[in-house]
Amino acid sequence: DTAVSQTPKYLxxxxxxxxxxxxxxxxxxxxxxxxxxxxxxxxxxxxxYNNKELIINETVPNRFSPKSxxxxxLNLHINSLELGDSAVYFCASSxxxxxxxxxxxxxxxxxxx
Amino acid sequence: AQSVTQLDSQVPVFEEAPxxxxxxxxxxxxxxxxxxxxxxxxxxxxxxxxxxxSTLVKGxxxxxxxxxxxQTSFHLRKPSVHISDTAEYFCAVSRGGGYQKVxxxxxTKLQVIP
Numbered sequence: 001d002t003a004v005s006q007t008p009k010y011l012x013x014x015x016x017x018x019x020x021x022x023x024x025x026x027x028x029x030x031x032x033x034x035x036x037x038x039x040x041x042x043x044x045x046x047x048x049y050n051n052k053e054l055i056i057n058e059t060v061p062n063r064f065s066p067k068s069x070x071x072x073x074l075n076l077h078i079n080s081l082e083l084g085d086s087a088v089y090f091c092a093s094s095x096x097x098x099x100x101x102x103x104x105x106x107x108x109x110x111x112x113x
Numbered sequence: 114a115q116s117v118t119q120l121d122s123q124v125p126v127f128e129e130a131p132x133x134x135x136x137x138x139x140x141x142x143x144x145x146x147x148x149x150x151x152x153x154x155x156x157x158x159x160x161x162x163x164x165x166x167s168t169l170v171k172g173x174x175x176x177x178x179x180x181x182x183x184q185t186s187f188h189l190r191k192p193s194v195h196i197s198d199t200a201e202y203f204c205a206v207s208r209g210g211g212y213q214k215v216x217x218x219x220x221t222k223l224q225v226i227p
Contacts, residue, residue, distance in 0.1 A: 004156070041201055043157075043217045056214055090156055098213035099145045099164045104156030 003027050004105040006091045012111045013081055020077045021108045023091030031055075032074035033102070034066060035090040043090075049074055050096075081112045115140035117206045119218035126194055127226050134189040134221045136178075136204030143209040146187040148178055149217075151201040160202075163187065164209070174198070199225045 006023040013019055025032060033056075034046040047066045048056035054066070063079040074091060091105040120135040138144060145164050149157040161172025168180040178189045187204060204218040 041151075041220045041222075043203065043220070045214065045216075048214070092156070098207040098215060099162070099209065101159045101162070102149075102157075102215060104158065106156045107154075 002105075004091055004093055004103050006089075006105040006108050008108060009106065010109045010111075012113060015081055015083060015112055017081050018077070018079045019081060019110070020075055021089055021091070021110075022073070022075045023105060024073050025091075025093040025103070026072065027093055027095075027103060029093040029095045029103070030071055031094050031096065032068065032071075033090075033092040033094075034074065034076050035092060035104075037088040037090060037107070039087070047074075047076075078110075081110075083112050086110055086112045115142075115144060115206045115208055115216055117204050117216055117218040119202075119204050119221050121221050122219070123222045123224065125224045125226055128196055129193045131192050132190065132194050132198075132223065134202050134204075134223065136187045136189065136218060138185050138187060138204075138206045140185075140206065140208065145207045145209050146178075146180060147205040147207075147215070148172065148176070148187075148189050149203045149205060150174075151203065151220075153200070157203060160189070194223070194225050196225050196227060198223060 004025045031050045033048045049068045052068045068074045088107045094102045116139045118137045126132045147162045148160040151157045163180045171177045207213045207215040
């Protein structure tokens with residue numbers, strides 16, 4: 001069983017479209033994240049939820065909206081996609097304290113054309 | 114706020130040679146330190162972490178790292194690398210205690226040459 005699974009793995013879409021990436025974790029963790037990795041491999045946190053509550057919201061355009069229906073799911077919706085949104089988006093989860101391991105999904109490759 | 118610097122963007126090394134990947138952090142409070150590895154087309158996975166106690170930390174796949182508070186460093190080492198170690202390595206830091214944001218470095222690409 002995959003611990004953190006996200007879909008779709010690959011997504012090619014046109015500018016201006018709206019798209020969603022779904023994420024589920026079966027580890028029983030209380031904290032979930034979305035990270036963005038650009039073409040230079042730089043990894044930046046976008047959002048973090050703890051028990052469905054938003055606790056980290058970095059400087060991310062309003063076009064990005066996370067939704068956590070329950071502790072095991074954290075979805076990412078992106079409106080009006082732009083070329084600069086092309087990146088790999090990683091969902092991740094961990095349990096509580098920041099000393100605990102973060103478990104990453106395999107990534108969703110988004111290409112905006 | 115804490116930050117982490119990985120001094121080398123790429124490190125080429127011959128197979129079976131030793132390697133050191135450098136990481137320096139900046140924080141005014143106690144920290145937790147991590148090394149994660151990312152194999153091609155995969156997510157990151159934890160290699161090792163330092164929370165407290167012994168400054169020498171051993172991780173998976175024969176890697177180890179040493180926490181040096183005076184030099185604010187957490188360098189990753191392996192005495193003999195294999196082709197399969199070719200990957201991107203990320204150092205990360207968070208403030209100790211409770212829930213805190215984890216900040217990742219810019220990554221070091223380890224290229225093992227046969």
